[in-house]
Amino acid sequence: MTTSKAFSICGMCTARCPIQVDSENGTVKRIRGNPHVPAMTGVCPRGVAGTALIEDSERPQTPLIRTGERGEGKWREASWDEALDYVAGRLTKIKEKYGARGIAFSDRGGPFRDHHRAFLRGIGTPNYCNHDSSCARNIQHAAISLTGMGRKAVAYDLKHARHVVLQFRNIFEAVNIQEVSNLMHAMDNGCKLTVIDVRANISATKATRYLQIRPGTDYAFNLAVIHELIARRLYNEAFVQAHVAGMNKLEQFVKPYTPEWAEQETGIPATQLRAFVKELAEASPAVIWHPGWMAARYKDSFYICRSIYTINALLGAYGAKGGLPFVSKPGDVGKKGLKSFMDLYPKPEEKRADGVGWRYPQFETGPGLLHLMFEAMETADPYPVKGYIAYRHDPLMGYPDQERIKELWSNLDLLVSITFSWSDTAWNADVVLPLSPYLERDDVIATKNALKPQFFVRQRAVAPRYNTRADWEIFGGLARRMGLPDLAFDSVEDLWNFQLEGTGVSIGDFNATGMVPLADAPIYKDMETFKFKTPSGKIELVSDRLESNGLPSLKPYESPQSPPEGQFRLTFGRCILHTQGHTVNNPALFDKMPENLLWINRKKAEGIGVDDGDTVRVSQNGHWETIRAKVTDMIHPEAIFVIHGFGHQLAAESRAFGKGLADNNFMSGGLTVWDQAGGAVAYQEHFVKVEKA
Numbered sequence: 001m002t003t004s005k006a007f008s009i010c011g012m013c014t015a016r017c018p019i020q021v022d023s024e025n026g027t028v029k030r031i032r033g034n035p036h037v038p039a040m041t042g043v044c045p046r047g048v049a050g051t052a053l054i055e056d057s058e059r060p061q062t063p064l065i066r067t068g069e070r071g072e073g074k075w076r077e078a079s080w081d082e083a084l085d086y087v088a089g090r091l092t093k094i095k096e097k098y099g100a101r102g103i104a105f106s107d108r109g110g111p112f113r114d115h116h117r118a119f120l121r122g123i124g125t126p127n128y129c130n131h132d133s134s135c136a137r138n139i140q141h142a143a144i145s146l147t148g149m150g151r152k153a154v155a156y157d158l159k160h161a162r163h164v165v166l167q168f169r170n171i172f173e174a175v176n177i178q179e180v181s182n183l184m185h186a187m188d189n190g191c192k193l194t195v196i197d198v199r200a201n202i203s204a205t206k207a208t209r210y211l212q213i214r215p216g217t218d219y220a221f222n223l224a225v226i227h228e229l230i231a232r233r234l235y236n237e238a239f240v241q242a243h244v245a246g247m248n249k250l251e252q253f254v255k256p257y258t259p260e261w262a263e264q265e266t267g268i269p270a271t272q273l274r275a276f277v278k279e280l281a282e283a284s285p286a287v288i289w290h291p292g293w294m295a296a297r298y299k300d301s302f303y304i305c306r307s308i309y310t311i312n313a314l315l316g317a318y319g320a321k322g323g324l325p326f327v328s329k330p331g332d333v334g335k336k337g338l339k340s341f342m343d344l345y346p347k348p349e350e351k352r353a354d355g356v357g358w359r360y361p362q363f364e365t366g367p368g369l370l371h372l373m374f375e376a377m378e379t380a381d382p383y384p385v386k387g388y389i390a391y392r393h394d395p396l397m398g399y400p401d402q403e404r405i406k407e408l409w410s411n412l413d414l415l416v417s418i419t420f421s422w423s424d425t426a427w428n429a430d431v432v433l434p435l436s437p438y439l440e441r442d443d444v445i446a447t448k449n450a451l452k453p454q455f456f457v458r459q460r461a462v463a464p465r466y467n468t469r470a471d472w473e474i475f476g477g478l479a480r481r482m483g484l485p486d487l488a489f490d491s492v493e494d495l496w497n498f499q500l501e502g503t504g505v506s507i508g509d510f511n512a513t514g515m516v517p518l519a520d521a522p523i524y525k526d527m528e529t530f531k532f533k534t535p536s537g538k539i540e541l542v543s544d545r546l547e548s549n550g551l552p553s554l555k556p557y558e559s560p561q562s563p564p565e566g567q568f569r570l571t572f573g574r575c576i577l578h579t580q581g582h583t584v585n586n587p588a589l590f591d592k593m594p595e596n597l598l599w600i601n602r603k604k605a606e607g608i609g610v611d612d613g614d615t616v617r618v619s620q621n622g623h624w625e626t627i628r629a630k631v632t633d634m635i636h637p638e639a640i641f642v643i644h645g646f647g648h649q650l651a652a653e654s655r656a657f658g659k660g661l662a663d664n665n666f667m668s669g670g671l672t673v674w675d676q677a678g679g680a681v682a683y684q685e686h687f688v689k690v691e692k693a
């Protein structure tokens with residue numbers, strides 16, 4: 001019997017927990033948290049289900065080229081050479097006819113992007129996108145607008161926190177193992193937890209204080225918190241003096257937003273708000289008001305995120321132990337970073353097809369706004385976009401209005417999906433390039449900027465079971481065919497050696513723990529000398545960049561519309577057993593949770609004659625689906641809630657087929673409903689009707 005051990009990175013969700021994988025005779029026997037990583041106390045149920053993913057025979061097993069119409073599900077199997085020749089040939093044709101800018105690409109962001117982003121640069125297109133306009137773009141833009149730095153410039157120092165606030169952030173279900181362990185450790189030591197949510201999620205059940213809020217009114221609550229902090233001089237004056245500009249304007253602005261005023265909007269009693277703010281101030285600066293993760297919810301979500309960062313600033317949490325300390329990059333600790341594939345090619349100078357950076361100068365150009373890229377596919381404004389590669393991405397489920405997106409995509413000459421599972425997008429593609437699941441592949445070495453920065457690597461634990469390939473092999477294969485030989489490597493060791501050149505680190509250095517730390521201990525940057533990356537070096541409550549683009553820095557509150565009689569605001573989120581849409585057909589996870597339920601407030605349910613467990617009919621604009629009801633007192637009467645990712649309709653997924661409801665099908669016209677200041681789609685600006693089926 002041969003046994004082996006590999007250090008890898010879990011690929012079942014974007015938390016990317018470090019894991020150790022033990023195998024016997026080429027079969028994975030055990031997946032556990034990497035024992036060398038502090039607080040990596042275990043893996044979640046999805047992490048365990050990595051083995052079921054490998055064993056799943058209902059995933060794409062070999063390259064496929066479409067023979068029928070798009071979405072018809074008629075394919076022919078192809079060899080890798082044939083499939084890569086086909087894709088490279090079509091991309092080259094598009095490049096010849098429309099220029100390289102006629103090719104767009106989207107991925108799911110993350111630390112493993114350097115190689116494929118280099119491929120895009122190499123072919124010369126500026127049209128790289130990630131998924132973030134469907135996720136955290138508002139947070140990113142809010143962070144930049146205040147501090148000049150992105151949202152990941154700070155860490156959440158949960159382990160040392162004394163009060164953590166979760167507002168549309170469900171940390172005990174949308175988990176990251178290390179974060180959860182650290183927060184539990186802190187709570188054992190007396191850290192308070194406040195949850196502000198439209199429903200009592202699992203995090204709320206562990207909270208010191210749960211505040212049920214009327215959906216769409218978070219900004220009102222936060223403005224009143226700021227009002228209270230300032231009116232009672234509960235903020236950290238020394239920090240504000242040293243690091244915050246624009247306090248006078250803020251003070252004037254929040255004057256009318258009293259706790260009593262907010263109570264009318266949010267339903268949260270002013271007495272509760274006052275008691276909460278007092279506790280927060282007592283715990284500061286070891287306070288984390290989490291800016292959220294999935295914040296693509298409302299048309300004012302950008303301003304909600306700005307208000308959250310503002311509160312953190314008023315409490316002096318920036319830079320503080322137990323607050324939001326700044327992460328270090330390799331260069332900050334005197335180390336050389338990985339050699340970058342992207343640096344091999346110049347940055348394309350062409351303007352982006354989605355308008356980001358020129359039509360919308362307020363937004364960060366890097367990953368653009370994918371929903372606007374889709375529009376350009378139809379309008380050909382500013383130029384035609386004819387090729388699209390969706391890599392590790394399922395926009396047909398992840399963006400609103402699937403039929404509209406298909407219409408926009410009908411203008412494409414080539415649509416490629418690179419994926420390890422079936423998805424609506426893969427099913428509608430011209431070519432499916434099957435990726436090896438994470439346990440079956442090596443990835444490029446990645447950098448983690450952190451209090452203690454490090455390099456880390458995903459090593460393959462077992463050989464691919466089917467005819468699938470790793471990302472670096474797929475993009476290397478395309479690169480070789482498109483005249484970019486520098487991106488094609490014969491072995492992963494060659495690729496890693498390229499990255500490590502000049503760093504003083506060698507591949508062998510990863511053997512002991514799967515990572516190479518670049519500092520001896522966590523580093524808390526000195527706030528005495530710290531400068532934010534704004535023109536003044538301070539947190540700017542009034543931003544020139546916003547104002548010069550016609551956007552207010554301090555935006556007056558607008559009360560959201562209440563749902564019409566008989567209708568509800570559709571809200572959604574995560575559960576511990578599934579990741580978005582891509583685990584519902586996983587055999588092990590499907591067994592544990594085959595369908596989603598519709599949370600509905602008890603009084604509202606009684607009003608329409610619905611009991612717990614009844615099947616209800618949810619409808620909007622002529623579209624309807626059915627789902628079983630979970631009748632509960634624990635959700636706001638204006639909202640209904642479902643776990644996202646269900647309601648699959650693909651013949652290739654026998655388990656998931658037809659189970660549960662797809663929230664994304666109830667956002668009619670939703671591609672055009674987005675936050676103009678933050679850039680993200682506003683997914684929760686939609687109402688649905690609920691009746692007994």
Ligand SMILES: Nc1nc2c(c(=O)[nH]1)N[C@H]1C(S)=C(S)[C@@H](COP(=O)(O)OP(=O)(O)OC[C@H]3O[C@@H](n4cnc5c(=O)[nH]c(N)nc54)[C@H](O)[C@@H]3O)O[C@H]1N2
Nearest residue numbers: 134135294392393394398418419421423580581582644664
């Ligand atoms: N209605 C509604 N829409 C939403 C959301 C919601 O809650 N409700 N959530 C939003 C959020 S927060 C996000 S992040 C997006 C998520 O949207 P997506 O990123 O599209 O969702 P996933 O299901 O994670 O992944 C999509 C595809 O990538 C494949 N995949 C997963 N991991 C890998 C990998 O490591 N490599 C490769 N090549 N492929 C992989 C999966 O097989 C799957 O087919 O959706 C957003 N859209």
Ligand SMILES: Nc1nc2c(c(=O)[nH]1)N[C@H]1C(S)=C(S)[C@@H](COP(=O)(O)OP(=O)(O)OC[C@H]3O[C@@H](n4cnc5c(=O)[nH]c(N)nc54)[C@H](O)[C@@H]3O)O[C@H]1N2
Nearest residue numbers: 168169170174175196197216294573574575576578579580
């Ligand atoms: N288990 C698991 N973990 C995951 C994922 C997964 O699919 N499964 N996906 C990963 C991804 S891509 C992301 S983006 C993160 C998402 O992480 P989170 O954003 O923390 O998770 P969600 O469940 O989408 O949303 C959090 C909460 O927002 C609440 N909410 C909805 N509307 C409102 C509102 O108007 N006001 C307030 N205050 N609350 C509201 C929901 O009830 C929910 O409890 O999770 C990541 N981790």
Ligand code: SF4
Nearest residue numbers: 010012013017044047
């Ligand atoms: S939270 Fe679970 S699924 Fe996500 S990376 Fe960690 S172990 Fe894997």
Ligand SMILES: [Mo]
Nearest residue numbers: 134135136294
């Ligand atoms: Mo996300």
